[in-house]
Amino acid sequence: MTIIFGTETGNSEMVADDLCISLEQKGITGRVVGMEDYDVEKLGQEAMAIMVTSTYGEGELPNTAQPFAEALETSKPDLSSMHFAAFGLGDSTYETYNRGIDTLIEKLVDLGATQVGLTGHHDADSGLDAAVVAVDWLKGIFVEAEAS
Numbered sequence: 001m002t003i004i005f006g007t008e009t010g011n012s013e014m015v016a017d018d019l020c021i022s023l024e025q026k027g028i029t030g031r032v033v034g035m036e037d038y039d040v041e042k043l044g045q046e047a048m049a050i051m052v053t054s055t056y057g058e059g060e061l062p063n064t065a066q067p068f069a070e071a072l073e074t075s076k077p078d079l080s081s082m083h084f085a086a087f088g089l090g091d092s093t094y095e096t097y098n099r100g101i102d103t104l105i106e107k108l109v110d111l112g113a114t115q116v117g118l119t120g121h122h123d124a125d126s127g128l129d130a131a132v133v134a135v136d137w138l139k140g141i142f143v144e145a146e147a148s
């Protein structure tokens with residue numbers, strides 16, 4: 001399973017790495033890739049991916065996610081076979097709390113992808129560790145998938 005992250009200061013990458021470790025503990029091989037290194041033409045081949053991104057500026061995607069989002073708009077890959085789970089990092093002291101992940105989800109769904117489970121969120125203002133929150137969220141996604 002591929003974990004694709006967008007980040008400005010590295011928190012989303014740490015989350016992606018810990019999600020990968022958590023997957024491997026379940027016997028699932030994971031691969032972590034930054035959005036800046038990911039070719040959107042390959043996205044349609046991901047049967048199941050985990051998307052992780054923070055929010056920057058005023059509700060925008062972080063630097064490494066912006067070219068990825070633009071490439072989605074221009075290449076318009078067919079994502080009808082792709083499933084994905086989504087986790088966002090933000091800070092609730094901003095009015096635009098966690099808008100980045102919602103922007104990304106909208107783009108993927110517009111191209112035909114199917115979201116699995118509820119979007120996970122980390123709030124930097126909570127004082128909680130982002131990776132701990134993300135790994136707990138992923139466990140919930142698995143419980144939901146097993147129940148359905």
Ligand SMILES: Cc1cc2nc3c(=O)[nH]c(=O)nc-3n(C[C@H](O)[C@H](O)[C@H](O)COP(=O)(O)O)c2cc1C
Nearest residue numbers: 007008009010011012054055059090091094097098
């Ligand atoms: C300049 C700046 C702007 C930010 N803008 C937002 C924002 O609009 N909405 C939000 O929810 N979080 C915002 N954040 C919080 C970041 O998303 C949060 O710190 C996150 O953990 C950063 O993750 P990253 O290191 O992967 O980029 C902002 C942080 C900074 C420093």
